[in-house]
Amino acid sequence: MQKLSLSKLDQFLEAMAAHQALYLPVEDHSGQAKFQRWAPGVQLSSTLNTVRSAKDFFFPQTEDLVNFKLRGKEIEIIDPRTEHEDFVVFGVRGCDARSFTILDKVFLADPVDTYYQSRREHGTIVSLACTRPEETCFCTSFGIDPTCPQGDVTCWMEGDALYLTANTPKGEALLAQVADLTEACGDEAVKAQQERVSAILKKLPLANFSTKSFGGQVLMEVFDSEKWGTLSESCLGCGTCTFVCPTCQCYDIKDMDTGHGVQRFRCWDSCMYSDFTRMAHGNPRLTQKERFRQRFMHKLVYFPANNNGEYGCVGCGRCLSKCPISMNIVKVAKALEGDCK
Amino acid sequence: MQAAMISRAKELLQGGQVQRVLGWKTGEFVYDITPAVFQSVEELEAEFVYNDFCGNNLSKYLIKESRQPGKVLVFLKPCDTYSFNQLVKEHRILRDNVYVIGVPCEGKTDGETLKAAGVRGILGLQAQGDRFLVETLYGSQELEKAQALPERCQNCKSKKHVAYDELMGEEGQVLQSGRFDMVEKLEAMTPDERFNFWRGELSRCIRCNACRNVCPACSCEKCVFDNDNSGVAQKAAANSFEENMFHIIRAFHVAGRCTDCGECSRVCPQNIPLHLLNRKFIKDIDTFYGDYQAGEDTESRAPLTNYTEGDVEPSIVYQRGGN
Numbered sequence: 001m002q003k004l005s006l007s008k009l010d011q012f013l014e015a016m017a018a019h020q021a022l023y024l025p026v027e028d029h030s031g032q033a034k035f036q037r038w039a040p041g042v043q044l045s046s047t048l049n050t051v052r053s054a055k056d057f058f059f060p061q062t063e064d065l066v067n068f069k070l071r072g073k074e075i076e077i078i079d080p081r082t083e084h085e086d087f088v089v090f091g092v093r094g095c096d097a098r099s100f101t102i103l104d105k106v107f108l109a110d111p112v113d114t115y116y117q118s119r120r121e122h123g124t125i126v127s128l129a130c131t132r133p134e135e136t137c138f139c140t141s142f143g144i145d146p147t148c149p150q151g152d153v154t155c156w157m158e159g160d161a162l163y164l165t166a167n168t169p170k171g172e173a174l175l176a177q178v179a180d181l182t183e184a185c186g187d188e189a190v191k192a193q194q195e196r197v198s199a200i201l202k203k204l205p206l207a208n209f210s211t212k213s214f215g216g217q218v219l220m221e222v223f224d225s226e227k228w229g230t231l232s233e234s235c236l237g238c239g240t241c242t243f244v245c246p247t248c249q250c251y252d253i254k255d256m257d258t259g260h261g262v263q264r265f266r267c268w269d270s271c272m273y274s275d276f277t278r279m280a281h282g283n284p285r286l287t288q289k290e291r292f293r294q295r296f297m298h299k300l301v302y303f304p305a306n307n308n309g310e311y312g313c314v315g316c317g318r319c320l321s322k323c324p325i326s327m328n329i330v331k332v333a334k335a336l337e338g339d340c341k
Numbered sequence: 342m343q344a345a346m347i348s349r350a351k352e353l354l355q356g357g358q359v360q361r362v363l364g365w366k367t368g369e370f371v372y373d374i375t376p377a378v379f380q381s382v383e384e385l386e387a388e389f390v391y392n393d394f395c396g397n398n399l400s401k402y403l404i405k406e407s408r409q410p411g412k413v414l415v416f417l418k419p420c421d422t423y424s425f426n427q428l429v430k431e432h433r434i435l436r437d438n439v440y441v442i443g444v445p446c447e448g449k450t451d452g453e454t455l456k457a458a459g460v461r462g463i464l465g466l467q468a469q470g471d472r473f474l475v476e477t478l479y480g481s482q483e484l485e486k487a488q489a490l491p492e493r494c495q496n497c498k499s500k501k502h503v504a505y506d507e508l509m510g511e512e513g514q515v516l517q518s519g520r521f522d523m524v525e526k527l528e529a530m531t532p533d534e535r536f537n538f539w540r541g542e543l544s545r546c547i548r549c550n551a552c553r554n555v556c557p558a559c560s561c562e563k564c565v566f567d568n569d570n571s572g573v574a575q576k577a578a579a580n581s582f583e584e585n586m587f588h589i590i591r592a593f594h595v596a597g598r599c600t601d602c603g604e605c606s607r608v609c610p611q612n613i614p615l616h617l618l619n620r621k622f623i624k625d626i627d628t629f630y631g632d633y634q635a636g637e638d639t640e641s642r643a644p645l646t647n648y649t650e651g652d653v654e655p656s657i658v659y660q661r662g663g664n
Binding site: 269322327 | 374545569
């Protein structure tokens, strides 16, 4: 384990930024945190989490896939991708760090999504252990330990120091870049912090929340539940939950007419939207009830059915904080638990 | 108030005057209230709530609810009644199928506002006079209520109900508020400063459509931005122009109909002060056509859909230096 004095935090960030682009949570002027590129003077936010998740780095909201240029009867096909630069994302919390494992299962499965893959290869994740979890947190329900988050490097901020440990060759390479600023140390301070935070985690209102009854084995029971009508009755059909979610991964591909060609891009889609998966024959999900159901079926039933029981949720709590009508996966799972028989 | 509301709702439900009750339902925490339709006395007793967190404006749900069989009872706060009237005026709510009970409101806060005030790990909350006592994972905290209310409630425009069949509690008054102060500040900016202000805000937009979907004035059955045949449909803003366009078009479309209920800013996950766009229109309408409050009544002609000889000419924009 390495130790960095917090008085050298700026130097540490600067040293990393000298080698590659560095992103970290920074407060915007409305007081919320977002990932922003580091530049001299940029301060690390002390907020627990960012409004938008860290998935943006690998799966951005919009992304050009291919461009077509028309010249008479000729069509030129242009790959708009430029080689990605290496980058570091600093300050990723345990929930978001786990979300990459979930997204990998979607985008890196055959056929591999090369756009996502390229970003993953160029990115190094530096996670930061949580010290002040909030009432909306329930990552422990998915076996995540926020006091020891996964990532290429794991960090703990305690007292006047930042403690770091590399978990992968990428992480080791990163720590080598800042080796003059850090010194080897024992793990007593980190252990003490983990013990203290673990005690808080046990007191969280959702500490005992579990999705264990859900999975492919109860597909029809959950799908046919009569409770979906009530659960979805006041859903606005907006995309907030899906867009702040670190694991929602649906996208749409659209063509934009540029006047002299076509710009084909993909952008996040939301199962909450009325034209989601609309096909030539029409839309398979006619009302908000079916669209709402799709989101939770995907996370609690379809995803675990296809991924050895792993749920499509990391318990970050963003949807709990941000849904305009305060309807969310915790309320849905609790309401439907009884149907899982 | 909550107990009296439940008791009155039960009476009306049992007496057969109404078949359903539209209200607010408790959640996991103290603040995560969900709008809900209650069908039975048991449901009302178990889950109906009216507290400092019932900020959701229920009027828009009546577009759908007033078209269901039977009559629906709805509880409306003063500012919700303006949206209600406006929707009745636009023939979106079928008035005869709704029984409105006006309920008093001392301002409604929400989890996000408390968090913005620095409260973390909220476990419980009690209102005591003009203070909130908040129980958190990290100890107790006391807040002045006025500081823990969202902007729309700090600048409350009216505690008077403009529509109801029955009123509970004491009726309030239309209030003088500082709701146009920020608009005036924006007007005083140079065009470049103002453009930069709005870029700083709108660049955070994630196009979740929450502002549009919650807005009582946005009641089109198919929004132009969802309609592929419109040529402007988009699921994500491809560039800053599209980011601006969505919000500017929306503000124009609700101009003269927006009652300033503030739901757009409440639901924005990115804290974009969207209400300022609408308030600019409201302020301009007040200036050009005389004071007008959308939703104040259900009969009058709205300035933007009316013609009088004294109407302002479009060239006014030049006289005002682009403001």
